[in-house]
Amino acid sequence: MNLERLFRPKSVAVFGGKWSDYVVDQCRKLGFPGKIWRVHPTRKGCFRSAGELPGAPDSVFFGINRELTIQEFSALRQRGLGGAVVFASGFGEEEDGDDFARRLETAAGDSPFIGPNCYGFANIFDRVALWPDQVIGEPLERGVAFIAQSGTISITLMGQQRSLPLGYVITLGNQQRLATEDLIRYCTEDERVSAIGLYLEGILDLSKFIEAVDYARTLGKPIALVKAGRSEQGRNAAQTHTGALTGSDALHNELFERLGIARCETLSSLVETLKLLHCFGPLPSKRILVLGPSGGDMVMVSDIASGLDLDFSPIPENKKEALQASVGELVKLSNPLDIQTATWFDYPKLHEMFAVLLNCGYALTAFMVDPQDETEADTESFDKAIDSLLESAVGQDHLPAKSGHVALLSSLQESLSKTTREKCLRAGVAPMQGLAESLEAMHHAARISRAWEEWSTPEILPNLPEASPFRTLTEAESKELLTQHGFAVPKSRLVEAEKVSTAAEEIGFPVVAKVVATDMLHKTDCGGVALNLKNNLEVVEAVAGMSGLSETFLVEEMITDGVAELLLGVSVDPQFGPTITLGAGGILTELLLDSVSLLLPISEKQVRQAIRKLRVNTLLQGLRGQPEGDKEALIQAVLTLADFIKHHADRLSGCEINPLIVRPTGKGVIVVDALIQIKET
Numbered sequence: 050m051n052l053e054r055l056f057r058p059k060s061v062a063v064f065g066g067k068w069s070d071y072v073v074d075q076c077r078k079l080g081f082p083g084k085i086w087r088v089h090p091t092r093k094g095c096f097r098s099a100g101e102l103p104g105a106p107d108s109v110f111f112g113i114n115r116e117l118t119i120q121e122f123s124a125l126r127q128r129g130l131g132g133a134v135v136f137a138s139g140f141g142e143e144e145d146g147d148d149f150a151r152r153l154e155t156a157a158g159d160s161p162f163i164g165p166n167c168y169g170f171a172n173i174f175d176r177v178a179l180w181p182d183q184v185i186g187e188p189l190e191r192g193v194a195f196i197a198q199s200g201t202i203s204i205t206l207m208g209q210q211r212s213l214p215l216g217y218v219i220t221l222g223n224q225q226r227l228a229t230e231d232l233i234r235y236c237t238e239d240e241r242v243s244a245i246g247l248y249l250e251g252i253l254d255l256s257k258f259i260e261a262v263d264y265a266r267t268l269g270k271p272i273a274l275v276k277a278g279r280s281e282q283g284r285n286a287a288q289t290h291t292g293a294l295t296g297s298d299a300l301h302n303e304l305f306e307r308l309g310i311a312r313c314e315t316l317s318s319l320v321e322t323l324k325l326l327h328c329f330g331p332l333p334s335k336r337i338l339v340l341g342p343s344g345g346d347m348v349m350v351s352d353i354a355s356g357l358d359l360d361f362s363p364i365p366e367n368k369k370e371a372l373q374a375s376v377g378e379l380v381k382l383s384n385p386l387d388i389q390t391a392t393w394f395d396y397p398k399l400h401e402m403f404a405v406l407l408n409c410g411y412a413l414t415a416f417m418v419d420p421q422d423e424t425e426a427d428t429e430s431f432d433k434a435i436d437s438l439l440e441s442a443v444g445q446d447h448l449p450a451k452s453g454h455v456a457l458l459s460s461l462q463e464s465l466s467k468t469t470r471e472k473c474l475r476a477g478v479a480p481m482q483g484l485a486e487s488l489e490a491m492h493h494a495a496r497i498s499r500a501w502e503e504w505s506t507p508e509i510l511p512n513l514p515e516a517s518p519f520r521t522l523t524e525a526e527s528k529e530l531l532t533q534h535g536f537a538v539p540k541s542r543l544v545e546a547e548k549v550s551t552a553a554e555e556i557g558f559p560v561v562a563k564v565v566a567t568d569m570l571h572k573t574d575c576g577g578v579a580l581n582l583k584n585n586l587e588v589v590e591a592v593a594g595m596s597g598l599s600e601t602f603l604v605e606e607m608i609t610d611g612v613a614e615l616l617l618g619v620s621v622d623p624q625f626g627p628t629i630t631l632g633a634g635g636i637l638t639e640l641l642l643d644s645v646s647l648l649l650p651i652s653e654k655q656v657r658q659a660i661r662k663l664r665v666n667t668l669l670q671g672l673r674g675q676p677e678g679d680k681e682a683l684i685q686a687v688l689t690l691a692d693f694i695k696h697h698a699d700r701l702s703g704c705e706i707n708p709l710i711v712r713p714t715g716k717g718v719i720v721v722d723a724l725i726q727i728k729e730t
Contacts, residue, residue, distance in 0.1 A: 052227075052235045054131025055161050056217070057175050058107030060084040062099075064121060065112025066092075068136065068181040072110050072169070075184040079176040083107075088121075099124040107131035110169060110179040115139045115149050118165070123156035133157070134179045135164030141223050142166055150225060157226060167222025168200030171207070174216045174241050192216030193323050194236035196229060197248035206246075206316060211462065211482050212470035213324045216241055228253045233261040237270045244326040246319055247274035255304075255624055256509050262308045263506055271331050271497050273311035273322040276301055299646045300625045307507050307648055309500030311493030317462065317483055321490040328479040329454045331498035332412040335360045337491055339458065340386035340406065341417035342393060346460060347385035350417070353485050357492040361385060368409050375401035393430065396437055403441035407451035413491060415456040415481065419464035435469065439476040460484040505655065507648040510626040510698050518729045519702040523565050524572075525603055527723040531706070534693045536686065537719045541605040546592055552604040553588045559607040562591050563722075564599035572722075581607050608719055612678035613668040614708035616644065617686060619694055621702055627694045631656075631687060633665040634708035641665070649691055656687045669711060676713035683711050686718050702726040 060083050061076065063069045069087075076085055086102055089095040096102055099121045105128040111118040115137045122133060140150040153165065163170065171178035173186040182200075185207045192214035197203045198221045207218055217239075219232055229249060236242045245265060252258045265272060278298065305312045309331075313319040325332075337359050339350045354361065361384045364372060369382055375398050376382075377391045386406075392398040406414055416438045420431035435457060442455040455478045459465045462483040465473075473480040481487035522530065528538045542552035543565065553560045564577035572578050577598050579591035592602060614635035621627050625648065632644025645659045660666055660680065669678035686709060694701060703726040711718050 050159075050161050050227075050231065052132065052161055052231075054107040055133070055163075056108070056170060056172055056219075056235070058083060058131060058177060060086070060104070060106045060108075061177065061179065062086045062088055062102060062106035062109045062125070062130075063112065063179075064088045064110065064117075065136070069110060069112035071181045071183070072112065072179055075171070075178040075180055075182075076176075079173070079178055079184065079186075079188070081175075081177045083177070099128070102128075105129040105131075108177075108179060109133040110136065110181075112136045112181060115153075115165070119149070119152050119156045122153070122160075122162075126156065126158045126160050130160060132160060133162040133164075134169040135162055135167055135222070135225075136169065136181060137164075138166040140165040141225065150223075153225065162226050163219065164222035165225060168203060168220040170217065170219040171215075172217055174239075180218075186215055189214050189216060191241050191243055191327075193244050193246055193327050194219070194232075194239070194242045195246040195248075195323075196232045196236070197221065198224075198229075198250045199248055202248050202316070206248075206320065209316075209320050210467070211320050211324065212467065212474060212480060213320050214243075214327060214474075224253055228257075230254055230257040230261040233258075233272070234264055237261070237265040237268050242270060244323050244330075245270055245272045246323045247272065248277070248319075249274055250277045252624070259304075259308065259507060259509070262310065263504075266309065266501055266504065269330065271309070271311070271326045271494075273313055273319055273326065273493060274305070275313050275316065275319050276305070297622065297624065299644075300622055300628055300648070303628075303646045303648050304507060304625070306496075306500065307505065309497045309504075311490075311497060313489065313493070315486065318486040318489045321481055321483065321486045322493045325456070325479050325481065325487075325490045325494050326497075328474070328477070329413075329494070331501060332454065332491065332494040333498055334412040335492075335495035335499075336362055336411045337495075338364075338384050338386065338406060338409065338411040338414045339417055340388055340414070341458075342388055342390050343417075344387040344389075346417050347387045349460065349484060350385045350488070354488050357488055358496060359488065359492055365409050368405055372402065372405045375399075375405060393434065396433055399434060399437040400441060403438055407441055407453065407455060409452070411453045412495065413454045413456055414451075415458040415487075415491075417458040417460065417484075419459045419461055420466070420469065423466055423468070432469075435472075439472065439478055442478050443476050454479070456481045456487075458484070458487055462486075503654070505650070505652060508650055510649060510694070519726045520729055521567050522725045522727065523567055524563065524723060525565065527704075527725040528720060530725060531693070531720055531723055534696070535689050536706075537717055538723075539605040539608060539719060539721065541603055543601065543603055546596075546600055546602060549592050549602050549604055550585045550588050553582065553585065556604060556606050559583045559609065560588065561605045561607050562588060562595070563603045563605070564595050565601040565603055566599045569598070581609075605721075608710050608712070608721060610712050610716065611710040612671075612676055612713055613665055613711045614721075615665065615683070615711060616705065616707040617690055617709045618706060619690065619701060619704035627698055627701060629687065629690060629694070631659055632663060637665065638707065647687070647691075649694065651688065651691050653684055653688065656684045659687075660684070678711040679714045679717055680711075681714075682717040683709075697727070700728040702728060 087095040140146040169179040171180045171184045178184045194217035458481045470480040544552045559581045562579045582588045616632045616634035618630045629647040633641045643664045671677040705724045
């Protein structure tokens, strides 16, 4: 679909009254060089309808009610318009809106449009804004594209005072025709776009979204976003522990991490991340150096960065002598680096210091200062120190060229004035504002680079029809299906109550006795499991205590050498399809809520990385002299489950192995309990 005429028009038609006045005003304010045609049935100097226009406009703003929008859209579509913004609401989001949405679809034909219930767009690059509000921004040659499912948040971002250069601001509304994934692709193809920011509440077409992000990666366009809705849960949360652990938000997190999309917690973090990506793109590594004239600042850097994936590696040995000479003997060379104030007014020494540090091989070197307000204080000393940094970053004739990227960092957002920020940008230095959000931006920029290097496109497997009936297999049936696929299970017998003792003797003590009942998802909660039965008397007493729950029992060998109990499950999400959950199992499942979600396909390396994220990994590493767990067998079990999903995707509704006992290294893992739900045949 060609979106050039919609977003880069040479002529625009604006329908409506007061709201549409803003559109005309903003186009004129930006200096739009094309034609602007006003359409209003009663105003002087306006065309009364689409039929009176002298030609087919490239882009149209429909700031009129839904009935008139459909009527005029149909008329202009027949004349060959390029595209439209549908401002009106009352389509798919209202109770009576479905019919209007269908009529809008018919009226538009194959014409592209954003909305309905949409605030429009501002294209600062080309000085045009079909935007019913004030536009803040100056024409630029290169900048960030921001795509949002919120008009208000778009306005907020446009008004930021952090010198983030915005080239496009595009809102989506109901996404009836053009969705996020379409606009990612469009913005990616614009050579002027340096990075793409998103505010999302949901993704309409997951496969198309993945394809669009992959396309952006191939053209070197990094993406950062804020995704709303962290509390949303998967539909099957009530069925199994796996479902409860695997909410939609956890899957979105896994998706964004896999795709190298920076998920930011706040708009401030989003702006700083986009600014860093605009200046430098993804950072080549996570090796960061932060320096400044305050020990307190450096402590704060260390504290905040402790929860981030950043590497504050020491100053290289071959640089220490030259650095010590520039900062003085009293300065302890560390990272973060407190340079103290002995050389604050010695600008030749500052130049020498920056010249050394900018050639230490860090992906980013950040000088941290918080200048006072230039309207209230004399900032000359700050200005000269900053100028020393910028001169070193540019690489003056008397200075060596830098080996990494450079940033000016302030702990408070408001500390860097517009003058300072713009001076930094001209010198190729990123002005980073706010310590927490700036460090988070560095974390994101480094992780994007790693994700691109290790690229693995997620595959969304087809889902079962929503109304498909399914049945829950018994534990014995579930284990039989898993053993057919290579999983190990304990020695067991499925017997009537009177034969439990004989079965226990055949297996060998100690044993476990469990009731068998398809309607009992969590047997332990119902008193349907007896563990570590050491003799016949204990077996008989245990079975007697479970009388009334079932007439059939599963008797199994008791696994006594477990290092850790894990949960390994499959949850079928309505949007993501089958996904894997790995986490702490057994009695720790609800207590720790320690789990990770994995999208298919998965590699051995991805499984290893997932295990390292778990708190229960401490047990697997051998806690306080205990044996290490068989991680290799655990990794293989996860990969085997992924293969199991592919073989049974057409009928699998859910699967939970809990616990999966990890035994000492070399002894493997074993499925102690399992529950599988499959489509009825």
